Amino acid sequence: MSVSVETRDVSITFGAGPAAVRVLPGVSFSVSPGECFGLVGESGSGKSTVLRCISMLTDIWTGDILIDGKSVRAMPLIERCRMVQMVFQDPYGSLHPRQSVRTVLNEPLAIHKLGNREERMRKAITDVGLPLSFLDRFPHQLSGGQRQRVAIARALILEPSLLLLDEPTSALDVSVQAEILNLLQRLREERGFTYIMVTHDLAVVDHMCDRFAVMLHGEITEVLPRDAIPANGATHPYARELIGASLEYENAH
Amino acid sequence: MEKPILEVDNLRIRYGGASTEAVRGVTFTLGRERLGIVGESGSGKSTVGRALLRLLPGATITADTLRFGDRELLTLSEREMLKVRGRHMSMILQDPKFSLNPIRRVGDQVAETYLRHFRCSKTEARDKALAMLEAVKIRDPKRVYQQYPHEISGGMGQRVMIAMMLLADPDLVIADEPTSALDVTVRLQVLNILDGLVRDRGIGLIMISHDLNLVRNFCDRVLIMYAGRVVETLAARDLDRAEHPYTRGLLAAQPKIGGGRAPLAVLDRQPEWLEEKA
Numbered sequence A: 001m002s003v004s005v006e007t008r009d010v011s012i013t014f015g016a017g018p019a020a021v022r023v024l025p026g027v028s029f030s031v032s033p034g035e036c037f038g039l040v041g042e043s044g045s046g047k048s049t050v051l052r053c054i055s056m057l058t059d060i061w062t063g064d065i066l067i068d069g070k071s072v073r074a075m076p077l078i079e080r081c082r083m084v085q086m087v088f089q090d091p092y093g094s095l096h097p098r099q100s101v102r103t104v105l106n107e108p109l110a111i112h113k114l115g116n117r118e119e120r121m122r123k124a125i126t127d128v129g130l131p132l133s134f135l136d137r138f139p140h141q142l143s144g145g146q147r148q149r150v151a152i153a154r155a156l157i158l159e160p161s162l163l164l165l166d167e168p169t170s171a172l173d174v175s176v177q178a179e180i181l182n183l184l185q186r187l188r189e190e191r192g193f194t195y196i197m198v199t200h201d202l203a204v205v206d207h208m209c210d211r212f213a214v215m216l217h218g219e220i221t222e223v224l225p226r227d228a229i230p231a232n233g234a235t236h237p238y239a240r241e242l243i244g245a246s247l248e249y250e251n252a253h
Numbered sequence B: 001m002e003k004p005i006l007e008v009d010n011l012r013i014r015y016g017g018a019s020t021e022a023v024r025g026v027t028f029t030l031g032r033e034r035l036g037i038v039g040e041s042g043s044g045k046s047t048v049g050r051a052l053l054r055l056l057p058g059a060t061i062t063a064d065t066l067r068f069g070d071r072e073l074l075t076l077s078e079r080e081m082l083k084v085r086g087r088h089m090s091m092i093l094q095d096p097k098f099s100l101n102p103i104r105r106v107g108d109q110v111a112e113t114y115l116r117h118f119r120c121s122k123t124e125a126r127d128k129a130l131a132m133l134e135a136v137k138i139r140d141p142k143r144v145y146q147q148y149p150h151e152i153s154g155g156m157g158q159r160v161m162i163a164m165m166l167l168a169d170p171d172l173v174i175a176d177e178p179t180s181a182l183d184v185t186v187r188l189q190v191l192n193i194l195d196g197l198v199r200d201r202g203i204g205l206i207m208i209s210h211d212l213n214l215v216r217n218f219c220d221r222v223l224i225m226y227a228g229r230v231v232e233t234l235a236a237r238d239l240d241r242a243e244h245p246y247t248r249g250l251l252a253a254q255p256k257i258g259g260g261r262a263p264l265a266v267l268d269r270q271p272e273w274l275e276e277k278a
Ligand SMILES: Nc1ncnc2c1ncn2[C@@H]1O[C@H](COP(=O)(O)OP(=O)(O)OP(=O)(O)O)[C@@H](O)[C@H]1O
Pocket: A014, A015, A023, A042, A043, A044, A045, A046, A047, A048, A049, A050, A089, B147, B150, B151, B152, B153, B154, B155, B156, B181, B182, B183
C-alpha cells in the first residue's frame, strides 16, 4: 500500500531563552503516494531534522505532519513503526555497540511478532549485499559501508510503507551504492514504497527522485522536478548555485 | 628525487580473532602530494589509515617498511607514538560524531587539540578554535562552539574534525571520507583548504573517498583497493582509463546527471580479483 506525506508549517526550536534557535521556521511540502522525494541543500540547513520530525524521533515540533492523511502524533507507536522507518546519516551512532547484527535485525521482528524470522533476516542481509556470516558480527567489526548496509537492512525488514533515508549511500563505494539504489528502486516498483531521501549527490537525485526540495537555513527555497537538474532550471539563487556547482563538480576535468 | 614523507612496503594487518588478513601486502609511497584511496566497502582503506597511526588495538600489524620521515613506525614506543599522533600525523575519521566525546562541548574539544600541542593560554586556544570553525565555513561558529556532538549536523561534525586537524598543523593528513556529508559548495571550499596545505605547507595528504569525481579532480594519484590489496595505481587524471575490471566496474556504476533511469550497472565480482597483484 502506498502512502502520501504532508508536512504543514513544521517548525522546531532548540534551546530556551536567549540561546533558543529556531532551526526550522516553518516547513511545508507534500509527497505523493509512491513518490521518491529528495531533500538537498546546505549542510546544517535542517534536512536531517525534517526527517527526525516526520519519524517522531523528536516531538518538540509544532505544525502538522500527516501520513496517509493521519497525524503522526495520533498514530500508536507500534503502527508508526510498521508505517515509517528511517536510515540514519550516521550508521555508527544508530547501531548499538553490544548488539550483533542478528540481534539488531531480530528485534523489530520480535516486537512486531512476525513469523519466519530467520528467513526474513537472511533475506534482508542478502538484499544489501552482505554474506550471511555477517549476522554474527558486532558493529565495531564492520567497515563504515558495511554498517550502513546493516542499517538499511534493519529499516527494510519491517517492509514499511514510508522510508526516510538520510544519505543512505554516501558511505558506500559506487558499486555497492548501485546495488542499494537498484534495490530501493525495485521495492518501490513492486511494493509502492514512498521515499524521502536526503543526499548531497544530485546525480543520485536525478536517478532516483521525481521531485526534490532545496533547503537553505531551515527553509525550503524551491521544490523542483528532476528535469530541472541537467539544464539548471532553478529560479531561487541558492538553488541555482547548488545545481550549478554540482554540474561543474561532475564535469570538471 | 625528494625523500618521501611516507613509505609503506608489504603492510599486512589481521584483526584479533579474524581468520584472514584485512590488509594483504599493501605497498605505496607518499610525497608532498594528494593521494586518493578508492575501493570496495570493506577492502581495508580505513584499516590502512588506522595502522599508520597504530590505532588498531588487538590487531597484528606487520610490514617490511612502515616509515614516516625518519621514523620507523612499527618500532616506536607507545610514548613516542603519542607525540607523532595528532601533532605530526593526523587522521580525520570516517565517523566524526563517534570520535568526539559525547558529553563535552565541541568547541572545547577543538580548543583542547590546540592546547595539547602548543603552549598558550585558554583564551588564546579558544580564539584559535573559533577562528578555525569559521575557516571551515561553519555558520555561526559561536553557537556551534557551545553545542554538544549530538546537536550538530553530519556535515558540521566533519568540519569540526577538519578544524581539529588543521589546528595541530601536521605533516601528514589521512582524511577518511572527510567531505561526504557536505553540500557541493561547502565541499569545494573545504577541499580548497586541504589543497592549500599541500601546496603551501608541503604536507602529504591521503584522501580515502568513494567519490570518483572528487579523486579525479582533486587528487594527484589514486590507489584502487580491492579485498585488502592495491589492484591498480593511476594518475588521477587517467582514472577514466583504468584497466582493472573492478575499477572499470566502479566507473560504470556511477550515476550521472541526465543519465536516465535504467538500473545502474552492478559489478560481477570475480574470484580471481582476490589474488592478482597490481
Ligand atoms: N538537539 C539539537 N540541539 C540544538 N541544535 C540542534 C539540535 N539538532 C540539530 N540542531 C541544529 O539544527 C541545524 C540543522 O541540523 P541538521 O542535522 O538537520 O542539518 P542537515 O541539513 O541534516 O545538515 P548535514 O547535511 O550537515 O547533515 C544545525 O544548525 C544544528 O546545529
